[in-house]
Structures are given as structure tokens and as C-alpha cells.
Amino acid sequence: MLTHRAVERLINGGLLFYTLAFSIFMLAPILIVVIVAFSANSYVSFPIENWSWRWFQRLYEYRPYFDSFVVTLKLAVLSAFFACLLGVPAALVLSRSRGKFANAVMTFMLSPLSIPSIVLGFAMLFYLSRIGLGVSFISLLIAHVVASIPYIVRTVGGQYRSMTPGFEESAMILGCNGWQTFWYVTFPMIRGAILAGAIFALIISIDNVSLSLFFSSPTTATLPVVMLSYLESSFDPSIAAASTVQLIIAVVLLFVIERLYGLRGITG
Amino acid sequence: MGDGKGATLIGALDAGISVVRRPRRRAIQFVPRSLVLPIVLFLIVFFVLPLAENVFRSFDPETGREHYVKIFTDVYYLEVIAVTLALSLGVTVLCLLIAYPVSYTLVRHSGRWSGVLVFIVIAPLLTSIIMRSFSWLVLLSRQGLVNGVLLDMGLIDRPIRMSAGLLPVTIALVHVMIPFMVLSIAPAIQAINPRLEESARILGASRIRTFLTVTFPLSLDGVATGMILVFMMVNGSFVTLQILGGGAVQTLPLLIYQQFNLTRDFGFGAAMSNVLLAIAIICLWLQISLIQRRGAEAR
Secondary structure (H helix, E strand, O other): OOOHHHHHHHHHHHHHHHHHHHHHHHHHHHHHHHHHHOEOOOOOOOOOOOEOOHHHHHHHHOHHHHHHHHHHHHHHHHHHHHHHHHHHHHHHHHHOOOOHHHHHHHHHHHHHHHOOHHHHHHHHHHHHHHOOOOOOHHHHHHHHHHHHHHHHHHHHHHHHHOOOOHHHHHHHHOOOOHHHHHHHHHHHHHHHHHHHHHHHHHHHHHHOOOOHHHHOOOOOOOHHHHHHHHHHHOOOOHHHHHHHHHHHHHHHHHHHHHHHOOOOOOOO | OOOHHHHOOHHHHHHHHHOOOOOOOOOOOOOOHHHHHHHHHHHHHHHHHHHHHHHHHHOEOOOEOHHHHHHHHOHHHHHHHHHHHHHHHHHHHHHHHHHHHHHHHHHHHOHHHHHHHHHHHHHHHHOOHHHHHHHHHHHHOOOOHHHHHHHHOOOOOOOOOOOOOHHHHHHHHHHHHHHHHHHHHHHHHHOOOHHHHHHHHHOOOOHHHHHHHHHHHHOHHHHHHHHHHHHHHHHOOOHHHHHHOOOOOOOHHHHHHHHHHHHOOHHHHHHHHHHHHHHHHHHHHHHHHHHHHHHHHHO
16 A cells, blocks of 8 residues: 555656656757757768768858848848838737727737638738739738738737836826827837737748748748758758757847747746 | 747747736727728738638639539548548647646646746747758658667667658657647646645545646646647648658648649639638637637636
8 A cells, every 4th residue: 555655756756757758858859950960971860970060051052041041031020020010009009999899800910820821821822923913022021921910919919908008198197199108108118029029020930931832932932941842852961050040040039039028927 | 820830939928918917997098099900901901812812712613612522522632631630639639648747747846947847848939840840850760869779779670660651740740739738738727726726635635636626627728728729730730741741641731732833723722721721710719719708707
């Protein structure tokens, strides 16, 4: 017969062991790619005998990688910018409005999140071709703005809703007009949230494949699309090097978000 | 939306926002309401209209409903739909089984390690979708690490082929969906008053019974949220299946892309994307009604 305490220890030990196994499962695939990126071999094999930087050099030298990386960055920055331009004012209005209509508009603005991108990409390509935009950077940008909007609206709306309207009320009582209140009171308070939302949008855009795939041409291919087609023909560590670079960008951006906005609420 | 990062970190945002309450009294509103118009117009023109046009495209002027008849009567396409739904359900259930104990540990037992555990949970979200798929190719390939370890341990005589097919697809999808499941369940467990559990223990319930009759039922809301979210995302996932499926697993997103890229039967592709869209909308509706129910309870 197990004593009470023995059962207790068994459960705690079990949870600990389980959490360790879980951690290995979560981290191993990430570590393995970073390790492969520094391999000197021209194929992926274990154990790695020689180390080198050559695959990072190849990223720079192999034109499709470099060109598509430029397209990816340009696209990410522009789509985050336009998504902010459209999303921030709407988020401010809606987080102070109540009622069924405001709720419905909010849900509508978040709905691109729930539509499979493959469906959205397919539908948008034909639609944009019909109205004369076709496979172009503009089309790609429009698609990415649609996908980015929910992130901006959510981050900014969430932050603004949690803030007391007291400061703005005080400013107005003290004689500020609407624009002054916005510029001196509201904007400084939501600046962090706007930047955080924009960075989320950047990360989403940089990693998007399913939308970009439909608008891909030699001048509009993004890095993940080029990586996907590269992976279909060859299997060398350059993919690992490109992934590592992307990982570093994402980690840095997320660190910035943490500073600006805090990843609070992650554990509830 | 799509695979992985397509919805990256939205769980984190979700959790951050769900604790926020609307101000009780009517707040001042000095931002002109008309500023909602540009974004609504933009989304109508570039989001709603393309999807609406897609519905028209799927009904060919000559053949009418033929595409849908084909999808819902041809055994091949019925099987593709079945595989898509079964894969989504399977990954959702596996995620739940793996993520629940982790969420419980994170909230109740991690103590000063909680920051580290949160980092481990969200780590896959920092990686690109290509990176994750590539890493499973590396780990599971014939000369990969997993085969190497199994050979060394003497569990197998020769390498098993497992880098393409249902197994790697499932593993890769579970890996990337776990963060969303944990980020949905953990806040629900966090919201349970520990005194309820204490009371159960004081009244003589064992730890397991306390969990089964108090903790677990009270966290069901988070479980439902996570399950819908994961189901929805797996349903639309494409890249993981494209890289790791090896042609052995056919799902709707893959077929839609093939219609676009290879077969070039756009009307049929449109019809299939509407089927996928319908599934997504059902999930969205479930999600919204869950949030509304929760809102009604909080009031």
C-alpha cells in the first residue's frame, strides 16, 4: 500500500520527468537546425565533423536568396506601415465604443486570421488579376496588409481598452482640442502597443508562405518561397543558415516587443 | 490562418487581451468615428470581394453546381476531405494530451522556472515554418539523428524511412500547435481559485480525484478554446504538408494549390477553397459563440 506521501512524490516526479521530455521535444528541432547551419559538409549528416561559416556566405552570394531577402524586408516594413495606418485609428474608435455594431466591426477586422491563407491567396490572385494588378509587388503588399491588420487591431485595441480614459478627459477639461489630446496624451500611451503590433505584423509577413506563393515571380519571390522551392530540389545546409538568420531576426524583434509592451498575460 | 506563424503569437495576444475589461461607464470618444471607414472599405474591397468572387467562380456558367457534385460524390475527394478533418482532429487531440500536463505544471508547479518553461513553450513560434519542416526532415531522414539513436540502441536493424508521410506531418504539426494549446489552457487553469482545490483536499479527496472533479472541469473553457484554435489552423495548413507529406497525405489545401499550379482547373479549385472556407467559418462561429458565452458569464 502506497502511503499518501509516496503518491505525492510519484506525481511530482512524474510531472518533472514529463516536463523535461517535453522540453527536449520542443527545443531539439530548433537546435538541430542551428547546428547544421555551421556544418562544413555539402550535405546534411551526423555527427558533424567540420565546422564553417560557408553556408552563411552562400546566403549572400546566391542571388535568389539575397534578392528575395530584400523583397521580404521591403514587403514586411511596408505592409506593417499600411496596416498601422488603417488599423490604429479604427482600433482607437472601436475600443471606446460599445454595442453590437462596434463588436461586429471588431470581429470583422479580426476575421482575416481565421481564413486559411491558401484560400485567401487563391481568391485574391484571381480578383487582383481581374482588376489589373496581377502578379506584382502591389498585389503582394495588399495581401500582406490584409493578413497584418488583425495583429495591429488586436494589440492596439487591447492596450487602449485597458487604459483609463481619465487622462484624456483631464486634457480635454484643461482645454486641449481633440488633436492635441491625441498627440500629447493618447499617442504616447499607445506608442508601445503600436510598435508591438507592427513588429508582430513584420514577423507574420516575413514568415508567410501560403499567400506569397500565389504572387511569386522572379522579382516578387519572398525568401520563404525561394527556400521552399530550393528545398524541393536540393537538401543542403544553406536552408539551415537562412533559417538561423530568420530565427535571429525573430528573437531580436520579440525581445524588442518584450521591452516595449511586455509579453504579459502569457501565463494568464 | 495557414500554418504556424500565420497565426503566430496570437495566442499570446489572446491571453493578454482576455483579462482586459471594458470600462464600465461611457468613455469619451474624441477620435472621429469616421476613421473606421477606410479599413472597412479596404477589407471589403480586398478581402470580402475576392472571397465572394470565388464563390461565383466555383459555379461555372455552363456546368453550374457540377464542381460541388464532384467533390461530394467522388470517393477520391470525399477521402481528401475526410483526411483533412481526421488529421486536424488527430493533431488537436494529441496537442491536448501533451499540452494539458504542461499547462498544469506551468501554472501550479513551475515556481521560479515558469519563465524558462514559457520560453520553451513559445520557442517554436520564433522559428520559420520552413525551418521547422526542414528540422524534421533532418531528424527523421534515413541518416538522421533519430534513426542513428535507434540503431545504436539496437532497437532497429536498419534505418526506417520516416521523413515523408503521415508520421512526420503529425509530429511537425503537433510541435508547432502546442504553444497555442498551452496558451489557451494555462490562463484557464490560472483563473481557478486554488482554494477550491484546497477545500477538496481538506474534505478528503485525493490529489487525482481533486484534479478530475475540480481542476479539470473548471478548465474546460480553455480546453475548448485551444481545441477550436488548433483544429482551425491545422485545417488550413499547407507548407508542413507540402514539405513533409511526400505526396502520401492529400489534404484540401494541398489540392487547392495543385489546382492552381498544376491542373489549372480554377473553377474546381475555387469550389474546393469554398469547402475549406466553410469549415473555417464554422470554427470561427464556434469560437465567437464561446467568447460570447464567456462574456455573458463574466457579467
